[in-house]
Amino acid sequence: MATLRPKTSSLPSPAIDGTTVIGPAISVKGRIEGKEQLHIQGRVDGMIRVSEALVVEPGGIVVAEISAKDVVISGTVVGNVAASNCVTLNPGAKLVGDIRAPRLVLADGAAFRGNVQMSGEPAREVERARTTASRPVASPPVRHGAPRVTPGRATARRPTPSAVPRVEAATPAKPTTSGSREEDDVTAVIRHQALTPKGADGAVKANRRVPTRTTQPMVLRAQPKQQPVTEAAANPVTTDSRTEGPARRARTEAVHPRIPPRGKRKLARR
Amino acid sequence: MANTVIGSSIVIDGEITGDEDLVVLGTVKGRISLRENILVESSGTVEADIETATITINGTVTGDVHASERIELRNDCRVVGDIRAPRILIADGASFKGNVDMEG
Amino acid sequence: MPSPAPSATPCVLGSQISVHGTLTGEEDLVVEGRVEGNVGLAGHLVVAEPGVVEANVQVESIEIHGEVTGDIVASRAITIEKGARVTGNVRAPRVVIRDGAHFQGTVEMQFDLPEGLSKTAHR
Numbered sequence: 502m503a504t505l506r507p508k509t510s511s512l513p514s515p516a517i518d519g520t521t522v523i524g525p526a527i528s529v530k531g532r533i534e535g536k537e538q539l540h541i542q543g544r545v546d547g548m549i550r551v552s553e554a555l556v557v558e559p560g561g562i563v564v565a566e567i568s569a570k571d572v573v574i575s576g577t578v579v580g581n582v583a584a585s586n587c588v589t590l591n592p593g594a595k596l597v598g599d600i601r602a603p604r605l606v607l608a609d610g611a612a613f614r615g616n617v618q619m620s621g622e623p624a625r626e627v628e629r630a631r632t633t634a635s636r637p638v639a640s641p642p643v644r645h646g647a648p649r650v651t652p653g654r655a656t657a658r659r660p661t662p663s664a665v666p667r668v669e670a671a672t673p674a675k676p677t678t679s680g681s682r683e684e685d686d687v688t689a690v691i692r693h694q695a696l697t698p699k700g701a702d703g704a705v706k707a708n709r710r711v712p713t714r715t716t717q718p719m720v721l722r723a724q725p726k727q728q729p730v731t732e733a734a735a736n737p738v739t740t741d742s743r744t745e746g747p748a749r750r751a752r753t754e755a756v757h758p759r760i761p762p763r764g765k766r767k768l769a770r771r
Numbered sequence: 772m773a774n775t776v777i778g779s780s781i782v783i784d785g786e787i788t789g790d791e792d793l794v795v796l797g798t799v800k801g802r803i804s805l806r807e808n809i810l811v812e813s814s815g816t817v818e819a820d821i822e823t824a825t826i827t828i829n830g831t832v833t834g835d836v837h838a839s840e841r842i843e844l845r846n847d848c849r850v851v852g853d854i855r856a857p858r859i860l861i862a863d864g865a866s867f868k869g870n871v872d873m874e875g
Numbered sequence: 876m877p878s879p880a881p882s883a884t885p886c887v888l889g890s891q892i893s894v895h896g897t898l899t900g901e902e903d904l905v906v907e908g909r910v911e912g913n914v915g916l917a918g919h920l921v922v923a924e925p926g927v928v929e930a931n932v933q934v935e936s937i938e939i940h941g942e943v944t945g946d947i948v949a950s951r952a953i954t955i956e957k958g959a960r961v962t963g964n965v966r967a968p969r970v971v972i973r974d975g976a977h978f979q980g981t982v983e984m985q986f987d988l989p990e991g992l993s994k995t996a997h998r
Binding site for chain 1: 952969970971972973974975976977978979980981982983984986988989992
Binding site: 519520521522523524525526527528529530531532533534535536537538539543547551 | 774775776777778779780781782783784785786787788789790791792793797801805
């Protein structure tokens with residue numbers, strides 16, 4: 502018996518094993534569930550749950566809650582997306598909805614609006630205690646036996662490259678504002694200045710507010726008219742050293758070896 | 772030509788509409804309304820009313836089928852429901868229960 | 876851009892530096908230390924790998940390799956690199972999140988959906 506062939510175009514051959522394709526002229530309203538890869542070129546409204554990858558191709562439109570192992574979006578998706586592995590938004594993708602996945606890649610050119618929750622691998626805690634001082638930083642030698650200062654204090658330790666035109670002033674919670682702006686709280690204003698090079702064996706690098714217009718490295722000196730910052734910078738241990746003996750001593754330590762300390766204080770080298 | 776394939780592990784519960792050919796290897800429940808050709812492979816299970824241009828069934832279809840051109844029931848298929856098309860072909864070995872209406 | 880080269884680099888907030896308060900400026904900045912408070916920069920901000928920013932940030936563009944906690948609003952682009960840890964809401968015309976980045980919060984980019992979908996996307 503002859504098998505009649507359809508007069509219209511021949512039927513498409515089944516796709517690669519394990520891949521479902523919803524073609525561009527197809528619209529599905531309802532739920533799709535499965536254990537294989539799903540490529541969407543058409544439109545799906547409802548809910549999609551597959552245990553493999555879900556690919557929304559450019560031109561594909563999905564208005565649905567999505568749950569898959571991997572979700573790769575190049576088209577438009579409205580709905581929440583949950584992936585057990587990775588969600589990728591390619592350029593041209595549009596997603597409005599929440600993402601819940603351990604990995605997320607948002608390419609340049611993708612558009613996204615929604616909440617992101619990445620579970621699994623939280624690594625470092627984001628909740629840096631505001632008051633923690635023990636954050637492991639690139640460990641420079643801690644001066645004065647003090648760990649990286651008490652909370653909120655500024656430690657100036659880094660020699661900024663000389664080419665850097667400006668410096669940032671680290672300011673502890675000093676009552677005096679070291680910034681030129683009159684904001685509440687301490688303000689650090691980026692002006693210019695290179696920090697002084699390291700003093701004696703890695704003593705505190707000067708990192709303080711410099712009188713704006715000068716370009717020469719300001720040195721921590723024992724000066725009466727001290728900027729609070731300087732002092733703080735010079736003394737990682739104490740933050741409000743002003744006229745205290747030990748503070749003064751510490752301060753002088755930071756003096757650049759080439760520049761003689763001013764005044765009557767002796768340079769006490771430890 | 773577009774290539775919509777519903778894979779063997781896929782279950783669609785809802786309504787499928789469109790303008791291109793469809794190959795069903797998995798399960799579809801609900802409604803199918805196409806303007807082209809449908810092929811239900813032997814692993815395919817359709818519990819839906821179907822409206823299409825042509826349909827070739829190797830698998831299982833439960834529901835009414837209306838084709839504007841042709842319906843072909845191949846051997847090994849199992850169809851329960853009314854079928855309506857101007858041209859109908861039921862192969863030897865096909866299992867069919869329902870009404871046949873050949874008035875397009 | 877992540878690690879400042881010693882020549883012709885923008886301002887660098889060293890890794891042992893901590894800013895507590897409001898940080899403003901009109902040029903590019905690289906943060907290797909710690910900033911708490913508010914950041915308003917008319918330029919490009921780079922939070923280097925050791926950098927920690929606990930602040931609301933308003934910049935032209937930002938590139939994050941370290942840690943940021945707070946809301947970020949950029950007028951041009953936000954890039955969250957691999958290994959970065961960002962918690963907070965971000966808003967910019969362009970947002971890029973690389974594989975390996977860790978982000979928690981809301982992303983808000985302004986764009987239009989195809990007609991018919993905007994009503995479904997009540998956002």
